[in-house]
Amino acid sequence: MGELPPDWFLKVRLKLRHLQLFLALDDHRNLHRAADTLGMSQPAASKLLNELEERLGMQLFERHSRGIEPNWYGEIAVRHAHDILSSLQQTGEELNALNDGNAGVVSVGTVMAPAVTLIAQTLERVHRRLPGLKVNVHVDVSPALIPRLLEGEFDMVVSRIPAGFDPGHFVFEEIGEEAICIVCRRNHPLADKGSPTLAEMTAYPWSLQPPGALMRQRVDHLFMYHDLSPPARIVNTPDMLASLAQVAVSDTLTVVSREVAELLCDPQRFHLLPTEESLSVQPYGLVTLRKQRLSPGAAALSTVLREVIEDSRSTE
Numbered sequence: 001m002g003e004l005p006p007d008w009f010l011k012v013r014l015k016l017r018h019l020q021l022f023l024a025l026d027d028h029r030n031l032h033r034a035a036d037t038l039g040m041s042q043p044a045a046s047k048l049l050n051e052l053e054e055r056l057g058m059q060l061f062e063r064h065s066r067g068i069e070p071n072w073y074g075e076i077a078v079r080h081a082h083d084i085l086s087s088l089q090q091t092g093e094e095l096n097a098l099n100d101g102n103a104g105v106v107s108v109g110t111v112m113a114p115a116v117t118l119i120a121q122t123l124e125r126v127h128r129r130l131p132g133l134k135v136n137v138h139v140d141v142s143p144a145l146i147p148r149l150l151e152g153e154f155d156m157v158v159s160r161i162p163a164g165f166d167p168g169h170f171v172f173e174e175i176g177e178e179a180i181c182i183v184c185r186r187n188h189p190l191a192d193k194g195s196p197t198l199a200e201m202t203a204y205p206w207s208l209q210p211p212g213a214l215m216r217q218r219v220d221h222l223f224m225y226h227d228l229s230p231p232a233r234i235v236n237t238p239d240m241l242a243s244l245a246q247v248a249v250s251d252t253l254t255v256v257s258r259e260v261a262e263l264l265c266d267p268q269r270f271h272l273l274p275t276e277e278s279l280s281v282q283p284y285g286l287v288t289l290r291k292q293r294l295s296p297g298a299a300a301l302s303t304v305l306r307e308v309i310e311d312s313r314s315t316e
Contacts, residue, residue: 104297
């Protein structure tokens with residue numbers, strides 16, 4: 001097997017049909033079902049794959065009695081086929097948007113804190129300048145957002161880069177740390193105690209992000225730092241609204257970002273418990289792919305986001 005030249009895809013006559021077949025085979029691990037998905041006969045799909053492998057001089061999929069599955073070469077082909085087809089789909093959305101008189105489509109992923117502050121302000125400002133720009137915003141945790149950025153589902157994300165991802169793939173523009181706070185209901189037994197100790201707080205039930213999540217790690221570290229056993233009763237949920245709902249009707253405590261607390265925690269219903277030290281988690285930032293060129297709409301939105309960040313820093 002020789003080294004593939006830069007224009008290898010032209011020399012082997014790679015087609016979009018090949019890319020679609022790669023994804024169908026990866027999904028179904030069966031040649032007959034993959035062919036049916038694409039509206040092809042099994043012999044035609046088999047011929048299409050065999051001819052490409054012969055031109056490449058390498059086997060991409062292993063055939064066995066249980067079906068067919070990608071080998072290491074095939075895994076690379078499947079991953080990039082997904083990227084290419086996703087990019088083409090996004091191209092169509094942008095062309096349709098421009099044809100309809102809009103300024104394009106931008107997809108943004110974000111963790112919770114900037115969603116209720118920076119992203120909200122950015123959307124208000126960018127729509128004054130580009131009223132036709134369509135923006136899709138998805139809120140999730142960083143480990144869920146970064147893979148989708150790599151797969152081309154997002155133009156940019158406001159998050160952290162979790163361990164296990166090569167930082168060389170990304171451009172990270174730090175925004176700042178995420179301040180967090182402990183929340184209880186307004187008439188909680190601890191609400192009128194002034195400055196309750198962390199030991200007193202552990203006597204009550206808690207609703208927290210699952211183990212391994214960023215805020216959960218910070219809370220677990222807080223208990224360890226003060227040589228305390230964690231609360232005996234913990235409900236694990238990634239849903240912040242579910243946690244606040246428990247807090248509102250019981251003696252449960254939870255941890256949320258300060259931005260979320262200021263937006264959603266009505267002082268008539270909730271109380272922020274003071275702590276001996278300020279609490280925060282590692283900085284988040286604007287994350288884009290190093291080798292990806294942003295669309296005009298995405299570039300415009302990122303420019304406005306940077307303006308909002310600078311304005312927020314100047315008022316601190």
